[in-house]
Amino acid sequence: MLKTGKRHLYLFWSLLTLLAITLPVPTQAQFADFGLSEKAPVEKLAAKGYLSLDKVQPGSQFEIAVVVEIAKGWHVNANPAKEGLIATEVTLPEVAYLVFGEVVYPAGDVLKLGSIGEAPVYHDTITIGIQADLNQTAPIGPSTLDFQLQYQACDDAQCLLPETLNFSIPIEVVGIEGTVQRINEAIFADIEFGAPLGTAADEGSLQRALSGGQVWLAFLLVFAGGILTSLTPCVYPLIPITVSIFGANESAGLFKSFLLSVVYVIGIVVMYSILGVAVASTGAVFGQIMANPWVVGFISLILVTLGLSMFGVFEIRLPSAVQNRLNTVGGAGFAGAFAMGTVAGVIAAPCTGPALAVVLTYIATTGSLFLGFWLMFTYALGIGLLFIGIGTFSGLLSALPRSGGWMYILENIFGIAIITMALYFLKDVFPVLQNFLQNSLPFFAIAGGLVLIGLCLGKLTQRFSGIPARVKFQKACGLLLAVIGAYMFVGGIQQPAGPQLNWVYDEAEGFEIAKRENRLVMLDFYASWCAACNELDHQTYSDSAVAARLDDYVNVKLDFTRTSEITKALTEKYQIPGLPVVIFLNAERTVLKRFTGFVNAEDMLSILDEIENNAQ
Structure with missing residues (x-):
């Protein structure tokens, strides 16, 4: 009996030794995966997140890329996965000030899986894209976004239990004065994002065209916005400037007037585009520059000076040497037109409206200075279209008789418009010019009365030069009333109609x-x-x-x-x-x-x- 027991014990150890020797390597690996080996488990998958911008500003949109590296010999199910299989999926963090768009998963490679049949899977390295919209309430400063990645790893012999991988992405939120630029462009190049998230309620069709990839529509809307801007009151002071530059050149033919007008508008376009890109690239707010009291004061001083010269208070004349040089045929004349166009671009800058504000915001948040430059170039061309027409045909004024009160009437009306716009620009610097404005019929009736009285007293058929002192005083009072009335009308329209809050x-x-x-x-x-x-x-x-x-x-x-x-x-x-x-x-x-x-x-x-x- 004892001998039989020893024989059985010997047989047991012999079989155990044989089993250890002949056990297949893949089976050992499976034991390792289930924690039955002292060998450390192999990481089947790693994930790392990247942002499309180095910093993010409140109110901006950006993209997130999740790069997933899958261990050699392993694969995970694609998204969407074959029916019955567990898809690889990113779980987005719940952040109050962040709105996520659709998660963009890459297409999987088709793999034949025994009795299951063909199924899409991921292997090696994949990149998952996520669109995000940071709202205006986001706190300034660095933080992290905590994501999760659910997946099920498989190899040719087995599938492990589903797992969840946690990973974080650092993000830095900066204010509107901060600068941002695009980064990791190679990582985002192959992600096919759809239309970006919807924007806030106050952003119009231009923003939707930009964000939706309809670049041609964006350019069309910007050009139309420029044309509409050229019809606003604060562009009026440029009309007499344009007429004085081109209409005074009696020897210029129609074609040359057209070329000079184009060069003049190119000056506006170049100045506008350079200013806009410079402001956007530094992260500054364009409106803040134009609201600077020194900038507003300088522009207003120019306008008042031009207006007084229209009234005939004094003459603005260049030195004869400079005037002769600008009037010469050839490059000097075009250079003068270009220089005056750049000055006109500065004067027109306060007319920028919501369309240009959207473009500048788009540049600042995406870093697309190239696209932004050409959008603003197009916007300025829209503004300049009016001046191309005025400059081209202003030479016809030379065919009209120079004598007569009609020319003085035209100059006086232009002078009233120019000084009115100077007051309009100054209203944000001096609150007293703003506080009494109203958007009501009685207010406009008073404004209209002042304009009519002013025009009657203003002696529009005469200029200040060469008239008696008593008439000068009457004319000055009349023009002052006309300017005040015109300002009340222009400024009152800008005020909200209806009840006023205290x-x-x-x-x-x-x-x-x-x-x-x-x-x-x-x-x-x-x-x-x-x-x-x-x-x-x-x-x-x-x-x-x-x-x-x-x-x-x-x-x-x-x-x-x-x-x-x-x-x-x-x-x-x-x-x-x-x-x-x-x-x-x-x-x-x-x-x-x-x-x-x-x-x-x-x-x-x-x-x-x-x-x-x-x-x-």
Whole structure:
């Protein structure tokens, strides 16, 4: 019996030794995968994320690429996967200030899997694309985005249990004064993104054309926007300048006038494009430059000087040597036209509207300076189309008789228009010019009366030079009344129609009133160059229902048109990344609601309902 037991023990150890020797290598690997070996498990998959921009600004769109490296000999199921198989899928983080678009998965390679049949799979290295939209409330500073990747790894012999891989992507959010540029272009080159995410409600068809890849439509809209801009009042001062440059050259034929006009417009185009690209590339806000008091003052001084010369107060003449050089046939004449065009481009700069603001934002957020340059080039061509026509046919003025009061009438009207625009530019520098403006019929009736009285007293058929002192005084009074009336009309149109809110323009004063009267506070952060801010004034705050509800609030309007120590402190205090921003608070400065961008009257009423319901 003992001998039989020893024989069985010997047989057991012999079989165990034989099993260890003959066990297939793949089976050992499987044991390793299930933790039955001391050997460390092999990583089947690794993931790393990349951004399309080195920094991201609030309100901008960007892309994310997830590069997945799959170990040799292994594969994961594609997305979409064959029915019944587990697809590889990225789980997006839940971030309040970030909106993700559709995740773009690459096409898989078809692999025949035994009884399952053909199925799409990924192997080696794949890149997954994600579009993202950072809203205006995003906090400034560095942070991380935490993603997850679900997958099931398989080889030729087995499939492991589904796993989840965690990985993070660093992101840095900078303010509107920061600079951004595109990076990792080689990684994003092969990702076929669809149309970008929808943008905010205040962005129009131009933004949708840009973001949707319809470049031809974007150029068409920009060109149309330039033509419409050329019809706005602040371009009027350029008309007499154009006439004076080309109409005074009596010897120029129609063709040469056309060429000079084209060169003149090219000067506008070049100046405009260079200014726009320079501003966008440095991350600055174009409107802030044009809101600088020194810039506005310089432009207004030029306009007043031109206007007074139109009245005949004095003559603006170049030195004879310079005048003779500019009047010579050939390159000098064209050089003079180009130089005057660049000056005209500066004067026309305040006419930039929402279309150009969208283009500049697009450049700043994508870094596409090349596309942005040509879009602004097209915009300026649209502005210049009017001046090509004026410059081409202005030479015909030389065929008209020079004597007679009709020419003086034309010059006086142009002078009134030019000085009116100087006052219009100065209204954002001197609040007294802004505060009395209204958008109402009685106000316009007064303005019209002043213009009519001014034209009657203004002696438009005469110039200041060569008339008696008494007539000069009468003419000066008449022209002054005409300018004031014209300014009231032009400035009044820009004001919101309907009810007017009672604004407080100091933060501390607003909260003092709120504490004293136990009222809620609305802080409105705005700037004169902010198109969406103007839409809030004209379409939302002017609504009678909204105005009636906001009458119970302390409404504080904080001007960010120009950067100052006060605006810097408010920016840091309230984390203002862009404009407009509206914040509702109680008297203890507790934030009740905050939104960025334009909202219409209906949405504003819903916001007020939410605030008041929560406050009860």
